[in-house]
Amino acid sequence: DYAYDHGFNASQASLAATVAFAESSLGVNTSSPDGSTASGLYQYNEGTWNDRHSNLDRNSESDQITAFYEDLSQLQQQYNNGHDANGNAIPSGVDFSDYVYTKFHYGWNSQNYTGTDVTTYFNGKISELGMSVQ
Numbered sequence: 001d002y003a004y005d006h007g008f009n010a011s012q013a014s015l016a017a018t019v020a021f022a023e024s025s026l027g028v029n030t031s032s033p034d035g036s037t038a039s040g041l042y043q044y045n046e047g048t049w050n051d052r053h054s055n056l057d058r059n060s061e062s063d064q065i066t067a068f069y070e071d072l073s074q075l076q077q078q079y080n081n082g083h084d085a086n087g088n089a090i091p092s093g094v095d096f097s098d099y100v101y102t103k104f105h106y107g108w109n110s111q112n113y114t115g116t117d118v119t120t121y122f123n124g125k126i127s128e129l130g131m132s133v134q
Contacts, residue, residue, distance in 0.1 A: 002065050002066070002069060003069065006069060012076075015100060016065075016072065018097070019042065019068070019104060022105070023038075023042050023104075023105070024040065027041050030043075040058060040064045041064040042064045042067070042068045044058055044067065046058070048108070052067070053067040072100065075099065075103055075104075079096050079100075084103070084111070085108065086109065088111055091113055098113065
């Protein structure tokens, strides 16, 4: 509902759901087992949250959704311009979902575009939950 109420399209809503699934199994695992400060639906760590969304409540699922879509808008602008926030060129072979996942999962300054793509990570999460991809 948030996506459509705020002018996002079906592809962007699908990406938001995919990232939420990859990060927290759609809210099933909202705390990080590795000792990091990442938490919530989108696993924002404390530093990133404070830097980017200090006006919102990190413990609120609805605020995590708001924060993600704010970030998605910024990432879409960067992707459309061909450069990240630091002015680094986005390689032409990187699709938008992989760009979002790189920046979101590996960090806003990451340029690890050759890492695990969204589909591979998503399929791994499905396997972790004991399901299979058809």
